[in-house]
Amino acid sequence: MLDVLVVGGGYVGLAVAVAVKQAAPHLAVEVIEAAPEDAWKKDPRASAIIAAATKMLEVFGIWDRIEPEAQPITRMIVTDSKTSDPVRPVFLTFDGAVEEGRPFAHMIPNVAMVGALRDACAAAGIRIRHGVMATGFQNTGPSADLSLSDGNVVSARLVVACDGVRSKLRDMAGIKTVTWDYGQSGIVTTVEHERPHDGCAEEHFLPAGPFAILPLKGNRSSLVWTERTGDAERLVASDELVFEEELERRFGHKLGAIRATADRRAFPLGLTLAREFVAPRLALAGDAAHGIHPISGQGLNLGFKDVAALAETIVEADRLGLDIGDLNVLERYQTWRRFDTFRMGVTTDVLNRLFSNDVTPIRVLRDFGLGVVDRMPSLKSFFIREAAGTTNGGAPKLLAGEAI
Known part of the structure; x- marks a missing residue:
């Protein structure tokens, strides 16, 4: 039994x-993954990782491997405009450092991060089973039985x-969700662009939703472009000329030609x-526990916060001789994470509703608020930390x- x-x-x-395995090597830990073994190598995306998460990766001993592929975010600017506006005034700017030599976030290619974590699993003796899915879950008291698509029960x-x-x-x-x-x-x-981004991230609030430009290594940037669903489907299905014309309208010309x-x-x-x-015998982490709007770039980082809290809960319970799957033990993890997750969910929901519209009175008020924050260094420092x-x-x- 695992x-x-x-x-x-x-x-x-x-x-x-x-x-869990690094802090408690005697525990038997395995991972099952529905995707084929090499599927992760084909992921072209990148993710924003906050400073606290990089500290966790340092404890894992893998940050030195990831860092050469990571692009520090040295500055962030926020604008609010219509797509057709020829000029986009900057209402809010943030400097990227939270500690000496440590920016508040990095952009990391997904393949670099997953590859390093998989190597850490191999070094710790953690088996990863590929191409199998969970088809049944049953709590039997002292353990949980998980039925797998390959016919095995673990x-x-x-x-x-x-x-x-x-x-x-x-x-x-049988865990219910609140969903909309x-x-x-x-x-x-x-995208590739002619001129360097100098580590600057941009968030343009447009009537259909935020348009985020996130710097990558070299003259490249990752885009998270929010549109109404029908328009997004049309853009994704359009030919290259139409897509890049619409992209250029939102991206602008400050970094030269883009592709x-x-x-x-x-x-x-x-x-x-x-x-x-x-x-009983089950904990949710990452998107299984919470899925939020990407307006704040915090989705993956909420998941890493879950990792740190859950691992500490498990390891400390084990050191005390407690049953790591007992509901009373797991309640500590839930208490630790639920309020923060709820707060972030509400915050992103409010921000999305506030900025994804073109109602003139609301626009005036939100731009005034952004301007006030920009003139208060102590408040900006708090927000970035x-x-x-x-x-x-x-x-x-x-x-x-710190190690657990």
Whole structure:
């Protein structure tokens, strides 16, 4: 029987496995992943990783490998305009450093991060089973039995669901969610441009939703482009000329000529919050527990905060001789993470509703508010430290760069 079985081999699932196994090598930990073994190598996307998450990767011993591929975000600007406006006034700017030599965030190619986490799993002796899905979940008292699509049944003292926002394991356990659709989709792609970005990230608030330009290594940037779902589907299906013309209208000419260099994909956007993060023998982490709007760039980082809190809960319970899958033990994790997740879900929901419109009185008020914040250095400093995950003194040890 396993001690911990992680369902889902993305960043969050792999990080849970590494965090637990490195802190408690005697625990038997495995990961199951529905995708084929090499599928992760074909992911062209990149993700924003906050400073607190890089500290956790340092504890794992893999940040030195990831850092050469990571682009520090040295500055961020925020604008609010119509798509047709010839000039986009900057209402808010942030400097990127939260500590000496540590920017508040990095952009990291997904393949670099997943590859490093997979190597850490291999070094720790964590088995990853590929091409299998969970088809049944049953709590049998001292353990949980997980039925797999290959016909096997695996028993574990604790199962961790990291299988995404449409988590089948969450549904099997009977955990309900609060869910609504924004009627928006996020178009994700990568562009090359003539001039360097100098590490500057940009968030343009447009009537259909935010248009984020996130710097990558070299003269490249990752885009998260929010549109109404029908328009997003039309743009993704359009030919290259139409797509790049619409892209240029939003991107502008400040970095010279631009060209999309990766497949464009559209993902429906909504809010999903699990009513419970835990059940007997089960814990939810990452998107299985919460799916939020990308307006703040915090979705993956919420998942890494889950990793740090859950791993600390498991390891400390084990050191005390407690049952790591007992509901009373898992309640600590839920208490630790649920309020922060709810707060971030509400914040992104309010921001999206506030900025994804072109109502003149609302526009005037929000631009006034942005201008006020821009003139208050102490408040800006608080916001950037909050975004970097460095303001909370009660944060899990891994997010402070400490081993469990």
